[in-house]
Amino acid sequence: MCGACIDGVLNSLLITVPHADTPCYILSVPSGEIDINMQKKRPVFLDLLEIRLPVMALTSIFHRLSGVVLVLSLPLLVYLFDLSLRDDAGFSQVAAMLRQTEIKLLLTLLAFAISHHLLAGIRHLLIDLDIGVKRRHAIRSAWLVNLVGLLVAVVLVMGVWSCTG
Amino acid sequence: MVFMFGRLVWFPFDDAHAWQMWLAQPMVWIATALFFFALLIHSWVGMRNVVLDYIKPALLKLVILVGLGTFLIALGLWSVRALIMVMT
Numbered sequence: 495m496c497g498a499c500i501d502g503v504l505n506s507l508l509i510t511v512p513h514a515d516t517p518c519y520i521l522s523v524p525s526g527e528i529d530i531n532m533q534k535k536r537p538v539f540l541d542l543l544e545i546r547l548p549v550m551a552l553t554s555i556f557h558r559l560s561g562v563v564l565v566l567s568l569p570l571l572v573y574l575f576d577l578s579l580r581d582d583a584g585f586s587q588v589a590a591m592l593r594q595t596e597i598k599l600l601l602t603l604l605a606f607a608i609s610h611h612l613l614a615g616i617r618h619l620l621i622d623l624d625i626g627v628k629r630r631h632a633i634r635s636a637w638l639v640n641l642v643g644l645l646v647a648v649v650l651v652m653g654v655w656s657c658t659g
Numbered sequence: 660m661v662f663m664f665g666r667l668v669w670f671p672f673d674d675a676h677a678w679q680m681w682l683a684q685p686m687v688w689i690a691t692a693l694f695f696f697a698l699l700i701h702s703w704v705g706m707r708n709v710v711l712d713y714i715k716p717a718l719l720k721l722v723i724l725v726g727l728g729t730f731l732i733a734l735g736l737w738s739v740r741a742l743i744m745v746m747t
Binding site: 564575579 | 699702745
């Protein structure tokens with residue numbers, strides 16, 4: 495990656511996003527909206543461990559990340575759906591696949607992705623309806639989404655591993 | 660879909676026939692078809708937003724979006740084929 499790009503990404507983390515009172519932080523800011531002079535005065539932390547993101551930013555990023563992961567998993571899921579409906583052989587083939595450790599590990603990942611994605615999506619919809627827009631509430635709901643998302647995922651994962659197909 | 664997931668988890672189907680019969684019920688079939696439709700539309704909207712945010716060069720953006728569209732339409736046709744197979 496070019497140096498300018500890295501600078502750009504780091505700067506976009508540190509500058510204040512316009513309309514910062516709405517809890518939607520994403521790792522990209524339209525360059526037109528950045529005041530160049532302001533940007534130069536800002537300290538730039540190159541140490542990744544020093545960068546602290548608001549919890550809303552984490553929720554938002556995980557929402558995107560989990561969404562992309564889920565889309566990438568669609569071919570496998572449609573394949574399993576199709577194969578399981580085809581005939582007896584296909585059905586038992588899918589049942590056997592679901593007993594494999596590799597598939598279970600993948601389903602574990604997808605369980606974390608779907609539970610976080612679903613809850614974060616509901617949070618975003620509520621915020622679109624002007625519910626929980628205040629910074630205080632947004633922080634609380636972001637934590638809630640992250641934690642409950644993990645909790646729901648753990649329940650799903652237990653289902654995945656206890657199910658013998 | 661929560662209903663479908665729950666049905667699968669708590670009362671797993673023993674064989675292909677039972678699974679096909681269950682899915683062939685009109686309400687279950689329609690709900691499943693709608694689910695696939697909504698899921699793929701949502702995939703398009705979400706991935707489109709991600710691509711538009713992070714990919715800057717216009718041509719690359721176009722290529723990726725066309726590829727994404729093709730990918731999702733193919734998945735849609737595939738699931739339609741599976742669903743039609745259940746009915747017939």
